[in-house]
Amino acid sequence: MQASAETLAFLHDVRVFEAFADPDLVALTARLREHDLRRHQILFREGDRGDEMFIVRRGTILISKAVTGKVEQVLVRVEPFDFFGEMSLFDGSPRSATAQAETDVELLVLGRDSLQAMTETAPRAAAAFFYAMVQVFMERLRRSTQQVAEATRWGLEATGLDVEAR
Amino acid sequence: MPRPSPAKFELLVRRDGEDDFELRQVASVIGYLNSRPRRLDQASYEISELRSRVALTPGFILKNRTTDRFLLLSAQERFLWDQMDGSTSLQEIATAYVLKYGEFDFEIIPSLLHKLQRAQLLTFEPTSRLRAALARNRGRVIVKALELALTGLERIRISSHNVQPFFQALYRYGGFLLFTPIAAIACAVLAVLGAVAAFVLFHDLRDMLEGFGGHALRGILTVKLVFFASVALHQFVHGLAFYIDVTDIFMATRRARVITAVTGALVHLVLGAIAFIVAAQAPAGSFTQAFAAASGIIQWQALVVALYPFCFIEMDGYHVLVDVLGVPTLKSDAIAYTKRLLSGAGRMRQGREELLWIAYVVLSTLSVASFIAFNVWIIFSATH
Numbered sequence: 001m002q003a004s005a006e007t008l009a010f011l012h013d014v015r016v017f018e019a020f021a022d023p024d025l026v027a028l029t030a031r032l033r034e035h036d037l038r039r040h041q042i043l044f045r046e047g048d049r050g051d052e053m054f055i056v057r058r059g060t061i062l063i064s065k066a067v068t069g070k071v072e073q074v075l076v077r078v079e080p081f082d083f084f085g086e087m088s089l090f091d092g093s094p095r096s097a098t099a100q101a102e103t104d105v106e107l108l109v110l111g112r113d114s115l116q117a118m119t120e121t122a123p124r125a126a127a128a129f130f131y132a133m134v135q136v137f138m139e140r141l142r143r144s145t146q147q148v149a150e151a152t153r154w155g156l157e158a159t160g161l162d163v164e165a166r
Numbered sequence: 167m168p169r170p171s172p173a174k175f176e177l178l179v180r181r182d183g184e185d186d187f188e189l190r191q192v193a194s195v196i197g198y199l200n201s202r203p204r205r206l207d208q209a210s211y212e213i214s215e216l217r218s219r220v221a222l223t224p225g226f227i228l229k230n231r232t233t234d235r236f237l238l239l240s241a242q243e244r245f246l247w248d249q250m251d252g253s254t255s256l257q258e259i260a261t262a263y264v265l266k267y268g269e270f271d272f273e274i275i276p277s278l279l280h281k282l283q284r285a286q287l288l289t290f291e292p293t294s295r296l297r298a299a300l301a302r303n304r305g306r307v308i309v310k311a312l313e314l315a316l317t318g319l320e321r322i323r324i325s326s327h328n329v330q331p332f333f334q335a336l337y338r339y340g341g342f343l344l345f346t347p348i349a350a351i352a353c354a355v356l357a358v359l360g361a362v363a364a365f366v367l368f369h370d371l372r373d374m375l376e377g378f379g380g381h382a383l384r385g386i387l388t389v390k391l392v393f394f395a396s397v398a399l400h401q402f403v404h405g406l407a408f409y410i411d412v413t414d415i416f417m418a419t420r421r422a423r424v425i426t427a428v429t430g431a432l433v434h435l436v437l438g439a440i441a442f443i444v445a446a447q448a449p450a451g452s453f454t455q456a457f458a459a460a461s462g463i464i465q466w467q468a469l470v471v472a473l474y475p476f477c478f479i480e481m482d483g484y485h486v487l488v489d490v491l492g493v494p495t496l497k498s499d500a501i502a503y504t505k506r507l508l509s510g511a512g513r514m515r516q517g518r519e520e521l522l523w524i525a526y527v528v529l530s531t532l533s534v535a536s537f538i539a540f541n542v543w544i545i546f547s548a549t550h
Contacts, residue, residue, distance in 0.1 A: 040187065062178065073175060154194045154197070157197070158195075158197025158198050160279050161283070
């Protein structure tokens with residue numbers, strides 16, 4: 001895609017590209033692909049194969065995980081400047097959750113080949129990318145831990161279970 | 167440390183369309199209100215009245231026979247304990263408590279639950295055994311269809327906003343006239359005149375309904391539309407009698423609750439009487455006469471259905487009955503008791519409650535059968 005000033009300014013505010021120098025960002029932009037979703041369109045389902053990550057440029061993506069039947073738990077809303085789908089980008093594993101557009105959405109797509117190319121041609125940028133990614137992973141791990149605690153609290157409150165009972 | 171707000175889940179529920187979905191927030195308090203605490207089997211506990219010359223109020227000793235742990239219960243707690251049968255939700259238990267004692271103590275249920283859990287006298291069951299059973303057999307087409315139908319029914323939400331000031335104003339500027347002795351007398355006079363007209367018309371029912379002969383579709387549609395409008399009017403008068411938000415109607419007096427229940431149904435009495443009088447005055451065999459007579463029959467049927475308590479449906483008459491008897495869980499208790507008797511799991515007993523339960527089930531069964539037979543007879547009379 002074209003490295004317009006607007007796109008470069010947007011990417012500068014994306015967490016994993018914050019430390020990129022302008023030439024690296026221009027090179028990266030050339031490897032990104034645009035992908036639009038209409039409201040409620042599913043991008044991928046839990047269990048699908050995938051090797052791309054997605055950066056939200058406009059709109060909101062819902063990430064949900066199947067619970068039972070037609071019911072899924074909403075794990076997170078991905079807003080502009082944030083990204084998702086990075087786990088399959090790194091290990092090629094099936095998608096761990098479903099991604100669906102809550103509104104009309106514009107995405108930028110980074111494929112595994114593009115990441116590989118960036119690693120070879122711009123190792124400093126790649127290092128910055130991986131460092132930022134690790135920080136994001138840690139934050140998300142903390143949030144998952146909090147969600148587990150919250151789910152436990154929901155169960156205790158809903159049943160009135162007195163775990164302090166002797 | 168401030169108490170945290172109730173935990174919530176955000177759930178995405180898919181609809182039949184491929185991508186379509188609905189988002190729902192489910193707070194833990196919803197799960198709590200719908201939980202159904204169940205006391206231990208009767209063989210696992212014993213309860214006896216505590217006789218004391220010192221204590222002014224009666225108390226009860228509840229003993230877990232397995233662990234030999236004791237609890238001292240007040241009369242109110244004993245009442246709540248009796249409700250915890252695994253099929254009554256906490257919300258229903260709280261309602262029963264208010265009906266029994268006329269007030270609500272917001273701490274008594276949670277603190278009793280904690281006490282019972284500590285003494286290992288309580289278990290919890292999931293909210294809907296039916297939904298759990300359906301989920302296990304989802305592979306069958308009929309089960310899936312039933313699940314979809316239930317889900318569809320659960321999604322129906324009827325709500326209204328800011329109607330309380332509207333009804334207050336309506337009552338102040340004329341609505342109160344409906345609740346005066348003159349209105350009661352007018353209602354009684356109309357009922358008598360309607361009954362006389364209906365009696366006169368009854369002999370010529372067949373000729374009269376022939377007025378629909380050339381306009382069957384118009385007849386069915388108009389009668390149905392008028393009936394639906396009268397149901398709306400029924401609810402409207404409930405609103406005038408008390409107020410729209412009935413979540414704390416149990417705080418009102420028993421008389422207020424009974425009046426609220428009865429006044430809505432009286433709409434059908436008045437409309438039915440007017441319809442019969444119109445039918446008696448209309449030209450014999452005309453569409454107007456047939457329409458008015460059919461509307462009269464349906465309105466008075468609606469009156470009976472609304473006020474008659476023995477039909478397995480918790481309508482106005484049922485609420486009056488349980489209020490008068492002081493047995494708020496009559497229907498669920500009666501059905502559970504009968505099921506136990508029919509399956510051989512329980513024995514027939516001669517207590518007041520058991521007699522009430524049996525009477526409710528027998529009368530309701532006979533009434534439903536009679537209602538179906540009566541309607542079949544009406545249709546048969548009109549078509550032969």
